[in-house]
Amino acid sequence: MKKAKSMLVLSGVTRHFGRVAALDDVSLEIGAGQVLCLVGHSGCGKSTLLRTIAGIETLDAGSVTIEGTPMSAPGVFVEPEHRRVGFMFQDYALFPHLSVRDNIGFGLGRLPRAERGARVDSILSSIGITALADRYPHMLSGGEQQRVALARALAPQPRLLLMDEPFSNLDRGLRDRVRHETLSIVRELGMTAVVVTHDPEEALAIGDMVALMQKGRLVEMGTGERIYDAPWTAYAASFFSIMNVIPARLKANVLETPLGRFPAPGLEGVPKVLLRPQSIILSEAGLPAQVLDRTILGEIEELLLAVEGMDEPLVMRGTSRHDVRPGDTVKIAVNAHEVLIFPSENEPV
Numbered sequence: 083m084k085k086a087k088s089m090l091v092l093s094g095v096t097r098h099f100g101r102v103a104a105l106d107d108v109s110l111e112i113g114a115g116q117v118l119c120l121v122g123h124s125g126c127g128k129s130t131l132l133r134t135i136a137g138i139e140t141l142d143a144g145s146v147t148i149e150g151t152p153m154s155a156p157g158v159f160v161e162p163e164h165r166r167v168g169f170m171f172q173d174y175a176l177f178p179h180l181s182v183r184d185n186i187g188f189g190l191g192r193l194p195r196a197e198r199g200a201r202v203d204s205i206l207s208s209i210g211i212t213a214l215a216d217r218y219p220h221m222l223s224g225g226e227q228q229r230v231a232l233a234r235a236l237a238p239q240p241r242l243l244l245m246d247e248p249f250s251n252l253d254r255g256l257r258d259r260v261r262h263e264t265l266s267i268v269r270e271l272g273m274t275a276v277v278v279t280h281d282p283e284e285a286l287a288i289g290d291m292v293a294l295m296q297k298g299r300l301v302e303m304g305t306g307e308r309i310y311d312a313p314w315t316a317y318a319a320s321f322f323s324i325m326n327v328i329p330a331r332l333k334a335n336v337l338e339t340p341l342g343r344f345p346a347p348g349l350e351g352v353p354k355v356l357l358r359p360q361s362i363i364l365s366e367a368g369l370p371a372q373v374l375d376r377t378i379l380g381e382i383e384e385l386l387l388a389v390e391g392m393d394e395p396l397v398m399r400g401t402s403r404h405d406v407r408p409g410d411t412v413k414i415a416v417n418a419h420e421v422l423i424f425p426s427e428n429e430p431v
């Protein structure tokens with residue numbers, strides 16, 4: 083497949099606030115038409131990175147390049163309004179005293195009046211909110227306000243759309259629908275977008291590429307499928323999924339654990355061994371474990387199990403129902419190829 087032309091290149095982007103390294107040597111690249119999701123715990127630097135791309139924040143070192151032109155680099159700073167970047171804020175930041183139509187047209191001041199009107203009509207129609215054109219923000223539901231904020235960010239026809247937690251103000255049921263619709267619009271327009279979220283599932287669901295950040299650094303970037311199924315770091319593995327931490331000892335290229343022995347050629351030191359709850363099954367041929375608790379989480383059943391040699395209960399999850407209760411003894415097995423093993427030196431702090 084032909085590689086898409088680079089829309090955005092970040093190289094060694096660094097930004098300190100006093101002693102805090104909000105961004106520490108972040109480098110990444112996204113192609114035209116791709117959606118990148120920046121994800122990580124609160125305070126890891128996601129918003130600062132987005133603001134740096136927009137030019138609302140300056141850099142201490144590194145560079146931001148859009149479509150091959152440096153925007154922020156040593157001796158270069160292109161003002162935000164000249165970057166052709168659309169920004170959608172978490173709280174939407176709509177102007178309360180302006181109608182929907184005027185909110186959307188706000189950034190189009192330089193266009194002749196008739197052209198501005200036509201542009202606003204066209205975006206109202208493509209986002210499906212023509213009926214709301216003459217209302218004011220206080221007359222709109224949360225989902226409608228989100229739509230207007232999206233329309234306002236898209237109206238100046240940016241080459242890059244930046245969205246900071248665009249769905250976090252919506253409640254659960256509405257969020258999934260609005261998220262789906264928003265992404266459909268972004269994809270139909272062929273927009274390149276960078277979306278910030280703290281929600282691992284949301285990142286996997288919407289990003290062509292997912293970039294996981296921790297303490298100002300980029301930990302891993304990849305497709306959602308790769309970063310979930312085959313994480314390079316224990317940090318990423320545990321960020322996107324609940325994990326059981328399995329105590330292990332390395333002996334002659336074999337890991338000895340309370341759940342069995344697993345081949346680990348070439349490993350040294352004290353590796354970290356992780357296992358997803360769904361990688362454990364009940365099997366007559368398996369090891370004994372005692373049921374501590376059983377919880378039905380809707381579609382999923384969760385068993386907490388005590389296993390000899392493990393200090394922490396083992397969490398097992400699956401869609402099958404098991405007729406067991408606390409105190410019962412069961413036999414468990416693990417899918418050996420689903421055991422995640424990380425060399426100790428591979429870990430960010």
Ligand SMILES: Nc1ncnc2c1ncn2[C@@H]1O[C@H](COP(=O)(O)OP(=O)(O)OP(=O)(O)O)[C@@H](O)[C@H]1O
Pocket residue numbers: 099102103104122123124125126127128129130131280
């Ligand atoms: N203007 C500022 N002055 C001082 N410190 C700041 C400023 N902006 C951000 N920081 C600090 O930089 C770090 C990164 O902040 P940032 O807002 O980018 O994180 P985030 O990942 O977006 O967090 P959240 O998900 O909570 O919004 C934090 O430690 C924050 O306190």
